[in-house]
Amino acid sequence: MRGRKRSLKGYPPCDRCGSSADVVAYGKRVNKHGSKQTYFCRSCAHKFTPDDGFKGRRFPSEVIRATINLTQKGLTLKQVTKHIKNEFGIGVSESTVLDWINAYTTGKE
Numbered sequence: 481m482r483g484r485k486r487s488l489k490g491y492p493p494c495d496r497c498g499s500s501a502d503v504v505a506y507g508k509r510v511n512k513h514g515s516k517q518t519y520f521c522r523s524c525a526h527k528f529t530p531d532d533g534f535k536g537r538r539f540p541s542e543v544i545r546a547t548i549n550l551t552q553k554g555l556t557l558k559q560v561t562k563h564i565k566n567e568f569g570i571g572v573s574e575s576t577v578l579d580w581i582n583a584y585t586t587g588k589e
């Protein structure tokens with residue numbers, strides 16, 4: 481098919497089928513933290529938002545990274561949530577911090 485774009489550089493692979501050959505930019509998803517590019521995979525008709533590996537999280541990835549860094553420094557959950565509140569002005573619950581730890585630090589040492 482003439483003019484069909486394949487293997488576009490800079491487009492992330494589909495988070496369902498893993499193929500990037502038929503991924504197209506779909507539009508932007510806007511929330512209170514800003515906008516995220518949304519993509520559509522034509523291979524499996526799946527719409528997704530890569531979100532820097534933090535897909536589906538309600539918080540900016542920098543907050544999640546900072547949170548994980550703090551926990552890895554040995555701060556308690558209470559200290560971490562307080563620090564995030566001071567630093568970013570965002571209230572994070574201790575259970576959310578635990579979720580992030582479980583989701584992003586497994587197997588890392």
Ligand SMILES: [Zn+2]
Binds near residue numbers: 494498524525
């Ligand atoms: Zn797909």
